[in-house]
Amino acid sequence: MKIGKVTSHEVARLAGVSQTTVSRAFNREGSVSDATLKRIRAAAEKLGYWPNELARSLISRKSNMIGIVMGDILNPFYPAVLHAFTQKLQTIGRHVLLFSVPAGADVDAVLPQMLQYQVAGVVITSATLSSRMARTIARAGTPVVLFNRTVYGNSVSSVCCANEQGAQNVARLLCEAGHRRFGIIGGRADTSTHVERRRAFVGELERHGIPEPVEASGANTYGGGFDAARRMLSAPDRPTALFCISDIMALGALDAARRELSLSVPDDVSIVGFDDIPAAAWPSYELTTVQQPVDAMVDGAIAVLLRQIEDPSVAPSVVRVPGRLIVRASARLTPVQPGVATGGAQDRRPG
Amino acid sequence: MKIGKVTSHEVARLAGVSQTTVSRAFNREGSVSDATLKRIRAAAEKLGYWPNELARSLISRKSNMIGIVMGDILNPFYPAVLHAFTQKLQTIGRHVLLFSVPAGADVDAVLPQMLQYQVAGVVITSATLSSRMARTIARAGTPVVLFNRTVYGNSVSSVCCANEQGAQNVARLLCEAGHRRFGIIGGRADTSTHVERRRAFVGELERHGIPEPVEASGANTYGGGFDAARRMLSAPDRPTALFCISDIMALGALDAARRELSLSVPDDVSIVGFDDIPAAAWPSYELTTVQQPVDAMVDGAIAVLLRQIEDPSVAPSVVRVPGRLIVRASARLTPVQPGVATGGAQDRRPG
């Protein structure tokens, strides 16, 4: 048993061929005779040889690594995203170099590090893109695709859910169900998801002649949603419908309403989220939400990235994948029937 | 503005020094005069130069990449783990090459790929280690640390929570509270976490002279816990206490008990988990659980790995970090007072 790395030279010696031929055997098998190929394979197997990917990348001037910048892996929406990227990229022979943005820092800090590794392309999730960073990227000539984010002017490729359509749809259904007092719970105001979902929701409310909604922003976390909802729902003329920019905030809002303020959801307040994270489907929540089609979005992002890696001169593409409303039990989406009791809390609660 | 990669030669030309000196400026600044250093920095800045990490790794025969194999990023315990690894490794100038094990495959499939990238070390979470893989690793001479997993014989380094101690503690407290009929809900029987937690729990029950617990296994998921609990709690002589091998299963079990079977937790059944994932603290669950100290475990794993990278001849270390019982509301841990009503369901539920 050999300790340490084996090189193609050692395989060549054992197989009685040149190092060049060994290299060929691992790249275009067709150009090597069957007999030689067999000898090389045997030698490689015996020595435990695998081509050094670093050397391969260096000489061919292209690596198989894709850099992924994760903004917020702690938001339960992202594990599925990362999982999909990792799996799908692996199956096409690419690999993931993972970066996470340090708290307080922005993507600019990690970008040079990615470029040092000569990644073939970069996926950026959940982060705002400074114009300085956009320039750095352009300068390096490394293809980039934003995931679940867009940037002003569409100068960078991106793949997102159709946020505006999804949020508008929610607003319309809530309006048609007779809701008149609304609240919006958002995250960081400088993220495109926040901006787009909020804008579309507010716009649709206006179209229905509804007074301006109450708004609260905070960390895009369970606690952020919880706190915002508690404040918002403690006010005298509290909203009857809350739209949360993300599911994780919606779950916090829902718990604040039910557990902290003893309100019934959806009889006292309707709560709608965005994402469709696993917990949204749990019977303790049954959250009505707009589902982001993770698989389709990841497929789209990979396709865009590969196209740009193949031909860096292609124009950036901005892809929008429609979301789907998942109706569960956290929102009243039909008009209240006059004369019929609203039913509610106790119906839904066991024992 | 330059498009494409800049090399140290171009920086050297612009700064009027040799390529060797440019290299030195980026490695041991001390050995370059201040004036030269300044010129080189300026030239590098102007050209947008960063050392090619691939070339650097190749020539120095060591990369700064750490391979991480994630078994189950969809289990909410792992995002925090991955986040901690990524952040901490980044701050010491190391980077994460992320692999996920394809469904149905085992770690062996991805290991050669990691080794091809010449990773300095490997972290493996949530997977069983075949003896064949252990050999592959030894052969490559790449340091490996198992995270939250151990392997028979301690031939590979590992960092884990003190599973047995944690599980035994839970069993003892439940026994002392007077529970007599127990259920255990586990995941894959071939994972060390399952084996260790289960064994310690059962062992402590025996010590208290308690009849054998009912057991169920399934996927280590919310649904797995839900289904197992539903079956287990529908039986005639149902357990009064359920120990779940992981929080995600415990949440499923809790919802099955409450939402599906209309049982009160903890008055009808006590449910205890293991991990302390974020959702365990949410007011809809208030899960009593054994907390795995993620930060300490990750720190430990990195320390072990770095030591082995520095000196591959050191013996494997097996580190156990104690877990802490987090008492919340899902388990009755005190004896029932005779003559005092158990109170329960309606007390805990908002109006």
Place this chain on the structure above:
DNA sequence: CTGAAAGCGCTTACAG
């Protein structure tokens, strides 16, 4: 403090 030269482990024209 600085530079010329060798070499990490590969791929890829080029020639046979």
Place this chain on the structure above:
DNA sequence: CTGAAAGCGCTTACAG
């Protein structure tokens, strides 16, 4: 089908 040679972009003795 096969091999000798050049070279990817660096680091590191070695010499001055």
